[in-house]
Amino acid sequence: MSLDDFDRRLIAATQAGLPLVARxxxxxxxALGCSAQQVRERLAGMLAQGLVRRIGAVPNHYRLGFTxxxxxxxxxxxxxxxxxxxxxxxxxxxxxxxxxxxHLPLWRYNLFAMLHxxxxxxxxxxxxxxxxxxxxxxxxxxxLYSSAILKKTGLRLAAAGAGSPFPSPRRAxxxxxxxxxxxxx
Amino acid sequence: MxxxxTAVDSVDRRLIARLHGGLPLVDQPFAAVGAELGLPEQQVIxxxxxxxxxxxxxxxxxxxxxxxxxxxxVLAAMAVPAERFDAVAAAVNARAEVAHNxxxxxxxxxxxxxxxxxxxxxxxxxxxxxAATGLEVLRFPKEREFFVELRLPLDADPPPGxxxxxx
Numbered sequence: 347m348s349l350d351d352f353d354r355r356l357i358a359a360t361q362a363g364l365p366l367v368a369r370x371x372x373x374x375x376x377a378l379g380c381s382a383q384q385v386r387e388r389l390a391g392m393l394a395q396g397l398v399r400r401i402g403a404v405p406n407h408y409r410l411g412f413t414x415x416x417x418x419x420x421x422x423x424x425x426x427x428x429x430x431x432x433x434x435x436x437x438x439x440x441x442x443x444x445x446x447x448x449h450l451p452l453w454r455y456n457l458f459a460m461l462h463x464x465x466x467x468x469x470x471x472x473x474x475x476x477x478x479x480x481x482x483x484x485x486x487x488x489x490l491y492s493s494a495i496l497k498k499t500g501l502r503l504a505a506a507g508a509g510s511p512f513p514s515p516r517r518a519x520x521x522x523x524x525x526x527x528x529x530x531x
Numbered sequence: 532m533x534x535x536x537t538a539v540d541s542v543d544r545r546l547i548a549r550l551h552g553g554l555p556l557v558d559q560p561f562a563a564v565g566a567e568l569g570l571p572e573q574q575v576i577x578x579x580x581x582x583x584x585x586x587x588x589x590x591x592x593x594x595x596x597x598x599x600x601x602x603x604x605v606l607a608a609m610a611v612p613a614e615r616f617d618a619v620a621a622a623v624n625a626r627a628e629v630a631h632n633x634x635x636x637x638x639x640x641x642x643x644x645x646x647x648x649x650x651x652x653x654x655x656x657x658x659x660x661x662a663a664t665g666l667e668v669l670r671f672p673k674e675r676e677f678f679v680e681l682r683l684p685l686d687a688d689p690p691p692g693x694x695x696x697x698x
Contacts, residue, residue, distance in 0.1 A: 353600075357593075357595060360593050361592070361595060362592070363591050363592040364593070366576050366579055366580050367576070368572060368576065370561075371556070371560075372558070386557075389556060393553075395599060396596055397595060397596060397599045398593045400553040401593045402551055402553050402591070403547055403550040403590070404589045405588055406587055409585075409586060409587045410544075410547075435677035446606065458606075488637070490635040490637045492633045492634065492636075493634045494633070495631075496643075497623075497629060497643070498589070
């Protein structure tokens, strides 16, 4: 799938957020010089294609009381990791779950699952559930708690036309010492 | 936390939980969401604005998954000496291609995400960071995604000491 000019302009106009007005799609359409119907139809198409995951709110987990955030990492049998990864991703408290490459001997883990809880004790309970689920197929695991958010910005596509279609500078949404937990990475 | 912030009430939590499910693609989507929750349109808008202003929400709008259009996100990690940590963080964060950066309690103590239009551009950015910092960057491109989306249990205020997330 490649983006056309309208797609790029639509992304550039909405990636920082939808306007909080009664008719937000009309407001985007006005900015783009098209109809609100065109905006809605293309967004619906992007949803169907998976280019848009959803149109919604991204909460700051920390502000909602989910102050503990641990990246759990697991060394799982290569033959089992895909089936087990799907099961891990379905557990409560797991926000992201990916298979990633090992870097031996420095890094032996191939399954990553991000856990969120109201305390580290709660995260450790979730971790224990994962450990039981993975059972003998997991040889080792670790957990990396976040101690500071250093930067967090959303996707930043530059407007259509000039140069790279990718990120344009934007200030971090929190300061360098903010204690925080990640949302969608 | 020096700032005094307004509390998130149960209506806010219901609104956030409802918006996990997506904003309707209709003329007046906030009116539609409000009708489901028993809130006037204007109150939906005002609450969302307040939640954004207060930092309870970091963003409201379409969440793009740019990999579907050829872009790539790569998780990357470095072992940064403690005495250089702030300087390295500043150098990494200065790159617009770096979307997230977290300090983590591990020998690999800096974990960041590089987002670019192509895998080649991601690699070029990481090579630049290695050159600028003199530190090796481990690349963790996702080989497979199993799940991305956390639904926090926001429908009600949780009891103190709730035992687990049931989202």
